[in-house]
Amino acid sequence: xxxxxxxxxxxxxxxxxxxxxxxxxxxxxxxxxxxxxxxxxxxxxxxxxxxxxxxxxxxxxxxxxxxxxxxxxxxxxxxxxxxxxxxxxxxxxxxxxxxxxxxxxxxxxxxxxxxxxxxxxxxxxxxxxxxxxxxxxxxxxxxxxxxxxxxxxxxxxxxxxxxxxxxxxxxxxxxxxxxxxxxxxxxxxxxxxxxxxxxxxxxxxxxxxxxxxxxxxxxxxxxxxxxxxxxxxxxxxxxxxxxxxxxxxxxxxxxxxxxxxxxxxxxxxxxxxxxxxxxxxxxxxxxxxxxxxxxxxxxxxxxxxxxxxxxxxxxxxxxxxxxxxxxxxxxxxxxxxxxxxxxxxxxxxxxxxxxxxxxxxxxxxxxxxxxxxxxxxxxxxxxxxxxxxxxxxxxxxxxxxxxxxxxxxxxxxxxxxxxxxxxxxxxxxxxxxxxxxxxxxxxxxxxxxxxxxxxxxxxxxxxxxxxxxxx
Numbered sequence: 114x115x116x117x118x119x120x121x122x123x124x125x126x127x128x129x130x131x132x133x134x135x136x137x138x139x140x141x142x143x144x145x146x147x148x149x150x151x152x153x154x155x156x157x158x159x160x161x162x163x164x165x166x167x168x169x170x171x172x173x174x175x176x177x178x179x180x181x182x183x184x185x186x187x188x189x190x191x192x193x194x195x196x197x198x199x200x201x202x203x204x205x206x207x208x209x210x211x212x213x214x215x216x217x218x219x220x221x222x223x224x225x226x227x228x229x230x231x232x233x234x235x236x237x238x239x240x241x242x243x244x245x246x247x248x249x250x251x252x253x254x255x256x257x258x259x260x261x262x263x264x265x266x267x268x269x270x271x272x273x274x275x276x277x278x279x280x281x282x283x284x285x286x287x288x289x290x291x292x293x294x295x296x297x298x299x300x301x302x303x304x305x306x307x308x309x310x311x312x313x314x315x316x317x318x319x320x321x322x323x324x325x326x327x328x329x330x331x332x333x334x335x336x337x338x339x340x341x342x343x344x345x346x347x348x349x350x351x352x353x354x355x356x357x358x359x360x361x362x363x364x365x366x367x368x369x370x371x372x373x374x375x376x377x378x379x380x381x382x383x384x385x386x387x388x389x390x391x392x393x394x395x396x397x398x399x400x401x402x403x404x405x406x407x408x409x410x411x412x413x414x415x416x417x418x419x420x421x422x423x424x425x426x427x428x429x430x431x432x433x434x435x436x437x438x439x440x441x442x443x444x445x446x447x448x449x450x451x452x453x454x455x456x457x458x459x460x461x462x463x464x465x466x467x468x469x470x471x472x473x474x475x476x477x478x479x480x481x482x483x484x485x486x487x488x489x490x491x492x493x494x495x496x497x498x499x500x501x502x503x504x505x506x507x508x509x510x511x512x513x514x515x516x517x518x519x520x521x522x523x524x525x526x527x528x529x530x531x532x533x534x535x536x537x538x539x540x541x542x543x544x545x546x547x548x549x550x551x552x553x554x555x556x557x558x559x560x561x562x563x564x565x566x567x568x569x570x571x572x573x574x575x576x577x578x579x580x581x582x583x584x
Contacts, residue, residue, distance in 0.1 A: 118219040133182045141213045155315035163306035163314045165296040166352040167321030172293045177209040183262040190260035192242035197270035197373045250278040259285045268294040268303035270373040276302035296354040297369035345529045365532040367505040371521045381437035387568030390453035399565035407520040423459035446568040449478035491545035497567035530563035
């Protein structure tokens with residue numbers, strides 16, 4: 114049976130080399146959408162292809178097919194796949210390659226898959242595909258073959274110096290560059306491939322609206338929440354680069370860069386818990402936590418059950434202490450305006466009733482929108498947003514490069530709320546971000562997740578206690 118398939122494959126090789134979409138259907142049982150068919154055919158006949166797209170259109174699938182096609186159809190070929198993070202590369206793209214390899218009736222006889230390599234049986238040292246995270250330029254060096262394909266996933270998130278290294282290796286007769294991603298930044302190699310350097314590339318733009326693979330209800334929800342012309346919809350739905358909005362306080366590019374930043378788990382040094390309490394019917398109560406630099410949401414609660422909210426916050430803290438074996442104290446920062454005062458009071462009551470058990474937390478009451486005496490910021494909300502912006506920035510105040518100090522979850526509500534909040538300059542030349550009320554007046558949703566993030570990032574000093582650790 115294996116020999117039968119191999120003979121058929123060999124006879125069809127000239128067709129597969131010219132028409133990768135036919136390879137996809139016959140060898141991998143992958144049915145291409147029209148844009149995937151066009152992009153694969155462009156890859157067969159051109160050295161550089163660049164695809165910007167909305168989310169969920171099937172770009173990971175086409176990258177997997179491209180890798181299998183090139184590896185199978187060109188002798189002694191080398192495929193190098195890269196992405197900004199290990200999660201995107203190994204858990205998403207590499208598992209997609211495994212999926213379509215194993216769907217094939219023939220490729221399992223030819224190729225061997227491991228967590229970082231796919232190689233041709235008996236030729237593992239020269240004929241292979243490899244997964245390399247785009248964290249350092251040297252990761253991309255040392256690859257030279259006549260038949261070589263670089264697949265760059267989430268290309269907007271790859272640093273220019275790494276892209277320069279990749280392009281410097283593409284000197285062979287059949288060397289190709291295949292870039293895909295959400296168009297999150299208006300700078301860099303990926304942006305240039307669709308603008309000033311467009312003549313060097315075959316370019317495609319794929320909207321989530323036009324794809325049969327996407328959730329149309331989710332698209333409608335994003336449009337309803339943030340507006341047809343918002344950058345969230347442009348990037349995550351339409352596959353278009355964001356517009357430069359001078360009055361938006363935190364650019365979308367900083368948010369997306371944080372989401373796509375490689376993060377390695379480290380010993381737990383600090384834990385913060387924050388809770389933005391719902392005030393009205395459509396608002397959500399958001400409970401989140403930050404472990405070192407990394408943020409996650411614990412629960413989003415609809416409704417206004419203050420006792421349940423307080424209990425959920427305590428459970429969150431106990432879960433984190435157990436998971437990270439954390440022995441220190443944890444600030445629980447609560448939006449204390451309106452109904453939030455009830456949550457703060459309940460938390461303090463829980464601690465008073467059993468101080469030996471709940472010594473580990475301290476309630477910190479925070480008021481949003483309160484005027485402050487600061488030379489740069491007009492109120493508490495703006496001050497907290499400025500902290501977030503500084504943590505997200507890859508540069509310090511002197512313009513020197515620094516590590517990103519905040520790793521955000523890929524939460525669409527959070528991304529939308531952070532990237533649409535505008536600011537103004539007051540009469541005394543201070544920055545003031547728009548209020549929650551002003552955002553809702555523009556038809557936007559309440560920034561519940563963003564306000565929870567503000568609480569998580571607000572630095573606080575905890576009072577000293579005598580019986581810390583319950584001793």
